[in-house]
Amino acid sequence: MWRKTVELQNPYNWEQVLQRLAMDPLHAVDIEKSEIKVPLIVNETEIVVSVQSTGTLAAPAFVITSEGPEEDIIQRISTIFGWQQDMERIHSHFLQTNLRPIFKTFAYTPIVLEFNYFDCLVRCIIHQQLNLKFAFTLTERFVHTYGKQIDGVWFYPTPAVVAKITVEELRALQFSQRKAEYMIHLAQHIVSGHLHLDDLGAMSDEEVMKTLLPLRGIGPWTVQNFLMFALGRPNMFPKADIGLQRAVQQLLGLSQKPDDHMLEELKQQWEPYGSYASLYLWRSIE
Template sequence: MMTNDNYMIIPTPSDFNFEECLVYLNRSNQEVLHQVEGKKLTKPLKINESLILLKMTSGDDALTVEFPFDKPSLEKCVAVESYICNWFDLGRNLESFYKMAHEDSILNNLVLKHSGLRIVGIPDLFEALTWAVIGQQINLTFAYTLKKRFVEFFGERAEHQGEEYWLYPKSETIGSLTVNDLKELQFTTRKAEYVIGIAKAIVSREITKEELLQMDYSDMKKRLMMLRGVGEWTADYVMMRCLNQTSAFPAADIGLHHALRKQLGLDRKPSTEYVEKLSRNWGDWRAYAAFYLWRSQYG
């Protein structure tokens, strides 16, 4: 990491393609937690109760991160770098993934077309869990509508040069809500109960990201599924996008089924059992296979 008056530079792997990640991040016009404008990504972060606005661009195997507000302290710059590296999985060596994928009839064309794509994570456990629950059993468009309402009602807003930027709601805020508070946003009763329950579990430290990261794959999944509202799909999704588990694979995911139907030229969506069996070919890289299949849905 190199820092200057109002920006810092974060080295990236040679096989990282920022623009491919931006396509994924820009898949909904209802997104409020970041903005993609051309090849620039803007996102607010809260670090030690300080609001930091990031404007990111890529070039020459590095990300340039500008700070439109005041330049953060060195300690906060280190925290920003850690967040970004986690967000884009920059510390991962993908050589063995690409070797496997180039020999796989389903993945070969995808990794050629979208080379450099990395899993775009959700580093915050509360956000990852509640976003997964919000998206349960509804289409992606309505999931983003609910998320936008959720963030704009209960999150924190910042302004810069006439633009609005939003932070995801804090677990403390959501843990203090009633079910009716969320039902007013068109959450179902059950989904509202789940989200509030997860918030309370985070606040009480009944479950923490640090604790989960000490567990093996099986124990991690079991621990997540002890939370009310977290089934196999939700647990796998959170393990894949928040807990850095490259073996995680949400086999029941409808988006994966649509992507595989297209890639395999099938007349109908494959069954979850078939998808699970197919995924065994991808070994410890099942999460990356899933992410490339999701990416194939966006052109």
């Protein structure tokens, strides 16, 4: 077991990070201790990593505790929590836009990535066209049934496990027929070697789109969410997302939801940080 302290050079809102992650019952968040335990798979080994804040918003510092390859784990944790991002630059950018009010409210909140690429796609498929509360419930039911718990931390089932599940088993958990088929098809595609998730990180946004869109159950919304929350691409704004439309309507005091033309104009105003606009808009209505 090793412990390492990491200090950041820019403001960072860990409190907002934990509050948002705590919405998902699968996350091992301890608000009082200002800590989360992260399930990582490193070199095909499941490892639990503790990340605890010991600093402040203005002077962020974190203690990472784990076993396994220290350098690899610190790099993964830094990427997941966006510690390399210049939050001051992003914050200043949006203070000059019509998103100023929510960027003041949720100042210096980073984009936190999913802990695993496959987990991200699974969550996206489950969350499609469901309200947030039931989406979390269904995901929790799925992971508790087929995943693994280590030191009180839940790991999602691997593609190899999901590929062997039957549609009838998922239907019993209250999956729709199509959603069950989508999940199993995705896992089988990975297990058969037709899809290599680790290759996606080196691809352009367009290449990722071309790779994932042919898969059943994966449309533009899912790919955009994967680009944002798995690969950390900074300028994604999924205009078709109902939550984003509702947040824009609320923030700008519109009588009805904004149309595609208006959303495109807004997206251009918020570039090159559309992903942060998306996150803060979602945060404003959560």
